[in-house]
Structure formats: structure tokens, C-alpha cells
Amino acid sequence: MIGSKRSNFVITLLLILGALFILFPLYLTITIAFKTPQEMAGNLLALPKNWSIQNFLDAIEMTNFFNAFRNSAFVTIFVVIFTVLTNSLVAYAIARNMHKKWYRGLYYYFVSAMFIPFPVIMLPIVKQTSAWGMDNLVGLIILYIIFNLSFNTFIYVGFIRKIPLELEEAAVMDGASTWQIFWKIIFPLLGPMNATVAILAGLGAWNDFLLPLVLLSEQDMATLPLVQYVFQSQFSTNYNLAFASYLMAILPMLIIYIFAQKWIISGVLRGSGK
Structure with a gap:
């Protein structure tokens, strides 16, 4: 019983780590795509202060x-x-x-x-x-x-x-x-x-x-x-433009x-x- 619980814990932990490896780059892609170049100089993990679509418009052009x-x-x-x-x-x-x-x-x-x-x-x-x-x-x-x-x-x-x-x-x-x-x-x-x-x-x-x-x-x-x-x-x-694209x-x-x-x-x- 103890071995089964330990095995389930290890599997759950590996699944969580796997999900983080997938979701973290996606999170960075989304947040950087909406940031301005000035915001890039600050905390890279922070959310954008203003969610602007200007990066997307510039990337399209x-x-x-x-x-x-x-x-x-x-x-x-x-x-x-x-x-x-x-x-x-x-x-x-x-x-x-x-x-x-x-x-x-x-x-x-x-x-x-x-x-x-x-x-x-x-x-x-x-x-x-x-x-x-x-x-x-x-x-x-x-x-x-x-x-x-x-x-x-x-x-x-x-x-x-x-x-x-x-x-x-x-x-x-x-x-x-x-x-x-x-x-x-x-x-x-x-x-x-x-x-x-x-x-x-x-x-x-x-x-x-x-x-x-x-x-x-x-x-x-x-x-x-x-x-x-x-x-x-x-x-x-x-x-910023690259990630938007x-x-x-x-x-x-x-x-x-x-x-x-x-x-x-x-x-x-x-x-x-x-």
C-alpha cells in the first residue's frame, strides 16, 4: 500500500513537472508578445502592464x-x-x-x-x-x-x-x-x-x-x-514582435x-x- 502511494506520488510529480515544461514557454510567449520593449528590461516573468495589440499589428506588416x-x-x-x-x-x-x-x-x-x-x-x-x-x-x-x-x-x-x-x-x-x-x-x-x-x-x-x-x-x-x-x-x-508573430x-x-x-x-x- 505504501509502495503504491509512493509510486502515485512520483507519477503525479513527473506529470506536474512535464506540464510546467510545456506551459512555461507558452506563458512567456504570450506575455512577451503583449509587452513593450521597455517592459522587457524589467521582470521577464511579470505580466504586461498594458495588453496592447500593437506588436501584432507591427509583426503583420x-x-x-x-x-x-x-x-x-x-x-x-x-x-x-x-x-x-x-x-x-x-x-x-x-x-x-x-x-x-x-x-x-x-x-x-x-x-x-x-x-x-x-x-x-x-x-x-x-x-x-x-x-x-x-x-x-x-x-x-x-x-x-x-x-x-x-x-x-x-x-x-x-x-x-x-x-x-x-x-x-x-x-x-x-x-x-x-x-x-x-x-x-x-x-x-x-x-x-x-x-x-x-x-x-x-x-x-x-x-x-x-x-x-x-x-x-x-x-x-x-x-x-x-x-x-x-x-x-x-x-x-x-x-516583442517576434513572439507576437x-x-x-x-x-x-x-x-x-x-x-x-x-x-x-x-x-x-x-x-x-x-
Whole structure:
């Protein structure tokens, strides 16, 4: 009994510490975004004396925020749609043919890509996409879909293999084609996994900095993470405007994640098993 209470106390303490590590940076981001430069010289942890939105207005003007927001939204929406459609198709073909050596090898090939750091392949990708004229938002979307394939194949295949083959055999007896079986039977059953994949793909595309940095060739194509550079100078950083811009950039995905986190956790757990 004493050991159980001690274990519960340790777990509770760790949870509290974990929450503080998450909430403290968020608290600083919000308070600094509303402070004036003069208030920054005082107590950093103190609340702003006057909650002014001027920092947000200045940040919007300096970063051309709405143009960057449109670029990020355009990339994210198309990445989510086509990632779900294409990655689920690939995973279905692999899952229903895992008994064949070629498909099994293809599965392990895709999964092994998860262990390759992006900086290793960064320069060849940049050179090749530039040669093909893909150093734009469309090329960025295509690369995100491809990069998502390895992890999504892993979780999709695990989930699809749990779906009884009898459902497909019955559909074949009724004269359904493979294409009809996937879209009318399998794809609706993939609802939890589709939600998980869509959320993770959306978060990744919205928040990514490195790939747009090395790929996009024009300033007008910059996404939200890229335009944060405007607050950096050689000797100092305008933290008030920078944090206001950061807050506006992360707010949409933060709201989505808060309401959709249960889909992410349950989807990964369902897809990780055989």
C-alpha cells in the first residue's frame, strides 16, 4: 500500500513537472508578445502592464503575414488531402500482398526511410528539384507527400491487416473491383487512421522550417516559419514582435492539436500493431 502511494506520488510529480515544461514557454510567449520593449528590461516573468495589440499589428506588416499565411494554408491543405489519398492506397496494396517477397521488401524499404535524417539527403534533393523546376510551392507539396510515406505506410499497414479479408471476399463475390473495394469498404474503415495521418501531416507541413528554407527560391513563396527571419538582425532580435508573430503562427495548429490529440494517440496505437 505504501509502495503504491509512493509510486502515485512520483507519477503525479513527473506529470506536474512535464506540464510546467510545456506551459512555461507558452506563458512567456504570450506575455512577451503583449509587452513593450521597455517592459522587457524589467521582470521577464511579470505580466504586461498594458495588453496592447500593437506588436501584432507591427509583426503583420513586417512579415507580410497574410501572404505567408496563405502560402502555409495552401501547402498544408493540399498536403493533407493528397497524403491521405495516396499513402492509404500504397499501404493497402502492400498490406494485402505482404505474403509476396517484393511487397514485403517494399514495405521494409519504406519503413527504413524513417531512420534517414533529412540533412543527409538535403543537398541532392535541392539540386534535383531545382533542375526540374520544382523549387516552388507545388514541389514543396510533392516532397511532403513523399516524405510522409514511410511513417504513414507503417501505421496504415498495421491497421489494414486487422481488417478481415472476408469483407473483401464478399465484395468480390458481389462483383466489386479492387478499386471499388478500396474506396467503398476499406477507405471508410480507415477513418481513425485517416484522421491521424491528416493531423500529423498538417502539423508537419505547417510548422516545418528547413525544407521551405532550402527549397523555395522566391520571397513571395515564403511560408510562416520562414518569415520569422525578419526579426533577426546581426546584433539583436526584436523579441516583442517576434513572439507576437510566433504566437499568431502557432495558434491555428495549437487549437487543432488540442481538439485532435486523442485521434493522434489512438491512431498511432492502432496502427503500430500487426
